[in-house]
Every structure is written in C-alpha cells, then in structure tokens.
Amino acid sequence: MSKTYQVVGVGNAIVDVISRVREEFLTEHAVERGIMQLVGRDRAVELYSSMGVAREVSGGSAANTIAGLAALGVRTAYVGKVKDDQLGAIFAHDLRAQGAGFDTPPAPRDHPHETGRCMVLVTPDGERSMSTYLGVSEFLSPADIDEAQMADAEWIFLEGYRFDGPESHAAFARAIHACKSAGGKVAITLSDPFCVERHREAFLAMIRSDVDLLVANEHELKSLYQTDVLEWAMGRAQAEVPMTACTVGARGAFLMSGGRRVHATAMPARVVDATGAGDLFAAGLLHGLTAGRDMLTATRMGCIAAAEIISHIGARPEEDLRRIFAQEGVA
Amino acid sequence: MSKTYQVVGVGNAIVDVISRVREEFLTEHAVERGIMQLVGRDRAVELYSSMGVAREVSGGSAANTIAGLAALGVRTAYVGKVKDDQLGAIFAHDLRAQGAGFDTPPAPRDHPHETGRCMVLVTPDGERSMSTYLGVSEFLSPADIDEAQMADAEWIFLEGYRFDGPESHAAFARAIHACKSAGGKVAITLSDPFCVERHREAFLAMIRSDVDLLVANEHELKSLYQTDVLEWAMGRAQAEVPMTACTVGARGAFLMSGGRRVHATAMPARVVDATGAGDLFAAGLLHGLTAGRDMLTATRMGCIAAAEIISHIGARPEEDLRRIFAQEGVA
Numbered sequence: 001m002s003k004t005y006q007v008v009g010v011g012n013a014i015v016d017v018i019s020r021v022r023e024e025f026l027t028e029h030a031v032e033r034g035i036m037q038l039v040g041r042d043r044a045v046e047l048y049s050s051m052g053v054a055r056e057v058s059g060g061s062a063a064n065t066i067a068g069l070a071a072l073g074v075r076t077a078y079v080g081k082v083k084d085d086q087l088g089a090i091f092a093h094d095l096r097a098q099g100a101g102f103d104t105p106p107a108p109r110d111h112p113h114e115t116g117r118c119m120v121l122v123t124p125d126g127e128r129s130m131s132t133y134l135g136v137s138e139f140l141s142p143a144d145i146d147e148a149q150m151a152d153a154e155w156i157f158l159e160g161y162r163f164d165g166p167e168s169h170a171a172f173a174r175a176i177h178a179c180k181s182a183g184g185k186v187a188i189t190l191s192d193p194f195c196v197e198r199h200r201e202a203f204l205a206m207i208r209s210d211v212d213l214l215v216a217n218e219h220e221l222k223s224l225y226q227t228d229v230l231e232w233a234m235g236r237a238q239a240e241v242p243m244t245a246c247t248v249g250a251r252g253a254f255l256m257s258g259g260r261r262v263h264a265t266a267m268p269a270r271v272v273d274a275t276g277a278g279d280l281f282a283a284g285l286l287h288g289l290t291a292g293r294d295m296l297t298a299t300r301m302g303c304i305a306a307a308e309i310i311s312h313i314g315a316r317p318e319e320d321l322r323r324i325f326a327q328e329g330v331a
Numbered sequence: 332m333s334k335t336y337q338v339v340g341v342g343n344a345i346v347d348v349i350s351r352v353r354e355e356f357l358t359e360h361a362v363e364r365g366i367m368q369l370v371g372r373d374r375a376v377e378l379y380s381s382m383g384v385a386r387e388v389s390g391g392s393a394a395n396t397i398a399g400l401a402a403l404g405v406r407t408a409y410v411g412k413v414k415d416d417q418l419g420a421i422f423a424h425d426l427r428a429q430g431a432g433f434d435t436p437p438a439p440r441d442h443p444h445e446t447g448r449c450m451v452l453v454t455p456d457g458e459r460s461m462s463t464y465l466g467v468s469e470f471l472s473p474a475d476i477d478e479a480q481m482a483d484a485e486w487i488f489l490e491g492y493r494f495d496g497p498e499s500h501a502a503f504a505r506a507i508h509a510c511k512s513a514g515g516k517v518a519i520t521l522s523d524p525f526c527v528e529r530h531r532e533a534f535l536a537m538i539r540s541d542v543d544l545l546v547a548n549e550h551e552l553k554s555l556y557q558t559d560v561l562e563w564a565m566g567r568a569q570a571e572v573p574m575t576a577c578t579v580g581a582r583g584a585f586l587m588s589g590g591r592r593v594h595a596t597a598m599p600a601r602v603v604d605a606t607g608a609g610d611l612f613a614a615g616l617l618h619g620l621t622a623g624r625d626m627l628t629a630t631r632m633g634c635i636a637a638a639e640i641i642s643h644i645g646a647r648p649e650e651d652l653r654r655i656f657a658q659e660g661v662a
Binding site for chain 2: 049
C-alpha cells in the first residue's frame with residue numbers, strides 16, 4: 001500500500017527578503033560573501049534598514065525543496081515553525097498553494113519572536129550572501145513532529161540548518177525514529193560548510209546510523225570529512241552512506257550508491273540569483289528517486305531543476321518544471 | 332530658493348501580492364479583468380487562499396510613481412497610511428530605500444485593520460487584474476497631512492484611488508490648500524475608470540479649481556467626460572486644465588497644454604506584467620516637467636519609464652531608469 005506522502009521535509013520556515021546590491025555593499029556591511037550567516041534581531045534590523053528595495057518570497061531551504069517537489073507532482077508535506085503573523089501567513093500560503101501539506105501549528109501572537117526571515121543580498125554576478133534571523137523557526141520542538149505523518153512518508157528530508165536551535169536534535173530524533181520504524185528512508189542536506197562546522201559530530205553520528213541519502217555540495221562534503229580532497233571525501237561518504245549526492249557547481253553533480261558513481265553535467269544557465277540551487281537540485285533528485293528512475297536520470301533531474309532556479313530571482317520554481325523535464329528528455 | 336521636495340505624493344499605501352494565474356482563474360473567482368476592484372477583508376482572505384504562490388512587493392499607485400521619481404534622482408516624499416505591522420514595515424522600508432521621504436505615522440498595533448494589500452493576478456498576456464483590500468490605507472486623515480511639507484513641495488501628486496475613504500476629501504483639500512498657498516502646483520491621476528465613476532463630481536470640481544496637471548489614460552478621460560469619443564474628451568480637458576497627459580496604451584501618450592498638443596510613441600516592450608505602467612508614466616513625465624524639459628521630451632520620458640515597468644513583474648523599477656533615458660537620448 002502506498003504511503004500518503006512521498007517526501008516530508010523538516011526545516012527552518014523562512015521568508016526571503018531579496019535585494020540586489022553592489023559588490024561593495026557586502027564589505028561595507030560586513031556580510032560574508034556566498035554563505036549563510038545567522039544574525040540576531042538587532043543586526044537583522046540594522047542590515048534591513050541599509051538594504052535597498054526588496055521583494056519578499058517564501059524561502060527556507062527544505063521548504064524550497066518541498067515546493068519544488070510539489071511543483072513536480074510529488075506528494076509532499078513540510079514541517080517548520082512560523083508565527084501567527086503576516087509573514088507566517090505568507091509562508092503557509094505559498095507552500096499550500098504549491099500543493100504541499102503544511103500543518104505545523106504557528107507560534108501564538110504573543111511569542112517574543114517573529115516568523116524567521118533571510119536577507120538575501122544578490123551581487124551582480126548572481127551570487128547570494130544570506131543573513132538569517134531565525135525568529136520562531138528555531139523553536140521547532142519534538143511536539144511539532146507528528147509521528148503518524150513521519151510514519152506515513154516514504155522519505156523524510158531533513159535540513160542541516162535545522163540543527164541550530166534548542167530542541168532541534170530531539171525533534172529530528174523523533175522524526176527519524178517514526179519514519180524508520182515504518183520502513184521509511186531518511187535524506188539529509190548539509191546546507192552549508194559553516195553549518196557543518198557547527199554540527200559535524202551530530203551530522204556524522206546521524207549519517208552513520210540513520211541516513212539513507214546524503215545531499216551536499218563539494219564544500220560541505222569536504223568540511224564534513226575535514227579534507228581538501230574532494231575525491232577522498234566522496235570516497236568516505238560512499239563507504240558510509242547508502243547513497244550520496246554531491247553537487248560540484250558548474251561541473252554538475254555526482255550520485256554514488258554502493259560501488260557505483262554517476263556524473264551528470266550541469267545545464268547551461270545564466271546565473272541571475274544562485275539562491276536555492278542546492279534546494280532544487282535536491283527536489284529534482286528526490287523526484288527521480290521516488291519515481292524509481294535510474295541514478296543518472298535522477299541526478300540529471302536535480303541539475304535541470306537547479307538550472308531553472310538560478311535563472312531568476314527567488315528560490316521557488318517559476319517555470320513549469322515538468323515541461324522543462326520533458327524538453328530535456330527526462331520526463 | 333528651491334523647495335525641499337520637487338514632488339510629494341499622496342495615495343493608498345499598499346503592498347502588492349503578485350501571482351501568475353491561468354486566464355480561467357479570473358472567471359472561476361469572479362475577478363474582473365484588467366481593472367482594480369475594492370474587496371473587503373473576507374473576500375481578500377478567500378481570494379488569497381485560492382491564489383497560487385505569490386511574491387510580495389511594495390506597491391500603491393502614487394507610491395510607485397514616487398519610487399520611480401526617487402530612482403530618477405528627483406527629491407520626493409510620500410504620504411500614505413500603513414499599520415505598525417510587518418507589511419507596513421516592508422512598505423516603509425522600500426520607499427525609504429529608494430530615497431523617498433516617508434514620515435506618515437503608522438496606525439498603532441491595536442487598529443482593527445491591517446496594512447492594505449492588492450492581490451495582483453497576472454494572466455499569460457501580461458494583463459493584471461487587481462483586488463485591493465484597502466486596510467488602514469483608507470483611514471488617512473487630514474491630521475496626517477503635514478502642511479509645512481505640502482508648502483515645501485514644487486508639486487503634489489494626488490492619487491485618484493485615494494478618494495475612496497471616509498476623510499479623503501478633507502485630507503486632499505488640506506494638502507492642496509497648503510501647497511497652492513505656497514506657490515506649488517497640483518497634479519492628479521484619475522487611477523481607474525471605475526474610480527472616476529465613483530467620484531466624478533469631486534474629480535471635476537477639483538480639476539476645474541485646483542489641478543495644474545491631469546494624468547489619465549484614455550478610458551479614464553472618456554469616463555470623466557462621459558463620452559466615447561477620445562478627441563472630444565481630450566478637447567474638454569485641454570480647455571479646463573493647464574496641462575493634461577493622456578496615455579493611449581500601445582499608441583503612446585499625448586500631452587496638452589494651452590493650444591499645444593504633442594504625441595510620443597510608446598517604446599516597444601514585451602509585456603510581462605502591466606502593473607504600474609500608468610504610475611511610471613507619471614514618474615517619467617513629472618521628472619521631465621520638474622527638470623524643465625520640453626513637452627515632448629517629458630512625455631517620451633513617461634513612455635520610456637512605463638516600458639521598463641511592464642517588462643517585469645512588479646510596479647517598482649528594476650533597471651536603472653537614468654541609464655535607459657541616456658540610451659534613448661532623453662537624459
């Protein structure tokens with residue numbers, strides 16, 4: 001009997017505040033280039049007041065993946081914490097409008113923190129540098145994990161960023177236990193090399209005991225295994241995890257399983273805004289895997305979905321991904 | 332001595348919630364095509380829940396004009412009512428980030444209405460159909476009009492939509508009196524043919540006594556003078572108002588003053604989202620007029636700014652308008 005959900009994602013529920021900036025803005029405002037930095041509320045307010053005109057688009061790494069999966073017709077749901085405020089309503093609307101389930105109860109209006117937001121500064125080269133105020137998203141607790149939902153998922157997809165936060169490890173443990181006990185599989189994304197620095201031991205422990213699919217980019221994988229040699233890191237992952245996907249930027253992506261390794265080249269794309277490239281790679285990949293496609297096709301689907309997302313501002317798909325898959329011969 | 336502001340705009344402070352929809356969505360949800368409809372809170376909630384994934388971008392007709400003027404380096408400020416909530420903060424940020432002044436005190440948190448929003452449904456042909464929940468924006472009162480600011484403006488720019496609301500006429504009267512007493516000029520945009528229907532007598536009275544520049548499109552001007560013959564409506568306006576600009580869609584725009592009438596052709600543009608075309612026409616036009624440019628050049632500036640805005644989603648400029656003006660030889 002098939003399960004209700006093919007993929008349930010767990011992550012930080014975030015609204016992106018996206019603005020184009022000159023290159024110098026980053027140094028002038030001490031924003032580190034190309035990565036995600038966590039910021040407190042005061043710093044968030046200060047940075048926002050310095051930023052130019054912005055647009056607000058629902059984001060969050062795993063939420064982007066789930067939105068991408070929903071856009072591809074995969075049965076999905078998302079678990080993450082927003083507040084009962086305007087940005088929380090926007091976040092919930094956009095996920096549901098895409099066809100994903102989203103039933104995590106919002107934090108009440110008197111909660112001291114607001115719905116989380118990520119200030120995404122896009123420089124002229126299309127690179128994005130992110131400053132995230134987690135807000136209530138970091139208060140996702142084990143009580144927010146619906147064990148029945150996790151048991152009713154073929155895959156759960158866990159966001160590395162979500163390891164930041166007081167009850168995150170306990171929440172993940174509950175989700176993993178419920179899912180695996182019911183025969184489901186666990187995928188995790190490492191999110192960011194600095195996130196890996198913060199949580200390396202927890203990541204490694206989880207990867208070795210529970211993870212069926214590890215999704216990372218080359219920098220994250222090298223950080224995880226503390227090496228500068230990508231081949232060595234990929235070898236370690238291949239030995240430790242049933243399946244590992246590793247993106248390598250403009251060179252495409254690898255997928256490794258057992259003794260096999262396949263490589264898919266990247267789709268040519270004009271980089272307008274790199275935000276969400278990894279998230280949508282994961283969506284394309286999981287779409288392929290849940291549909292029972294072969295390793296190379298699933299990896300190509302990841303590369304194609306990533307190419308769509310970097311060709312425009314924002315980390316949620318704008319074009320019809322299924323049409324693009326058909327054009328590329330992987331539908 | 333030059334005044335602090337070249338243009339101060341007064342309008343409904345609105346955040347746009349923009350979504351692409353299929354053509355059939357409009358009929359299925361009883362949304363009238365191509366115009367702006369006012370909706371109550373319940374209808375707004377119902378429509379939003381039916382809409383697809385959206386992005387949030389600051390909007391508001393006169394606010395778009397002021398943002399465009401600020402982007403062109405014109406000294407501007409805006410007057411409009413938001414609430415002390417997240418969307419209100421977004422609206423204020425985006426105007427100030429563009430370089431416009433914005434000091435209208437927000438309605439307090441316990442106000443029963445929220446910051447206004449406009450659900451902009453963009454069909455595949457680029458046409459936009461708007462459903463506006465005015466929220467607190469309709470509560471702009473005479474007390475929100477800073478007479479010193481109005482007296483310190485070369486032009487005030489009044490939004491026709493702002494005639495909806497309990498104290499709007501009194502607020503406008505106060506702004507006009509302060510501005511004109513100090514030698515300033517008054518521009519008004521008619522906003523929408525249905526807005527003209529609702530307020531024709533008030534518009535006509537104001538136009539005949541106080542308005543120096545009337546900005547309208549052909550449908551609004553014909554509605555104002557209750558005729559199907561554009562030439563006749565333009566003749567009436569030319570006789571009653573010192574200066575009248577009338578846009579005629581893909582055919583460009585006319586500017587009439589005294590016995591003269593000039594015509595500027597429209598810039599070729601691929602229509603992605605028509606939202607803000609009239610607002611940015613007004614920005615280009617007022618930029619030309621405040622810079623002392625001739626009638627034809629000012630009208631061309633309006634057409635060029637309108638072409639930029641319809642080439643992308645959202646009603647605030649994304650490209651450098653000054654660079655485009657230079658390319659087109661009107662810098």
